[in-house]
Amino acid sequence: MTTISYIVGDQVNLRPGIYGQPRSGSFEITRLMPARDDNGEQQFRVRGPDGIERAVNRHEITGMKNRKDQSI
Structure with missing residues (x-):
């Protein structure tokens, strides 16, 4: 299984929190x-x-929305 490496500035989605409360937004x-x-x-x-x-923790991230542009 390949794991995605995240960097500072990435926009990610999170799994629902404690008691299944949704964590809306990025x-x-x-x-x-x-x-x-x-x-x-x-x-x-x-x-x-x-x-x-x-x-x-890593397992709480469900996916990436946007990667911050690293170009100068």
Whole structure:
């Protein structure tokens, strides 16, 4: 199984949160965080449409909406 590598600035969708609450809108990856100690899963900081930043694990990201243009 191929995993997508995300970079700062990518716009992603997230799986429903606790108790199945939907997380609507796209979330921007703002920071790459160290992998978890217990299972090695990559972690990210994301900012939602509400402007709040939160930490998410790789399995919570369902797909990418847009990749930030890296050209200068």
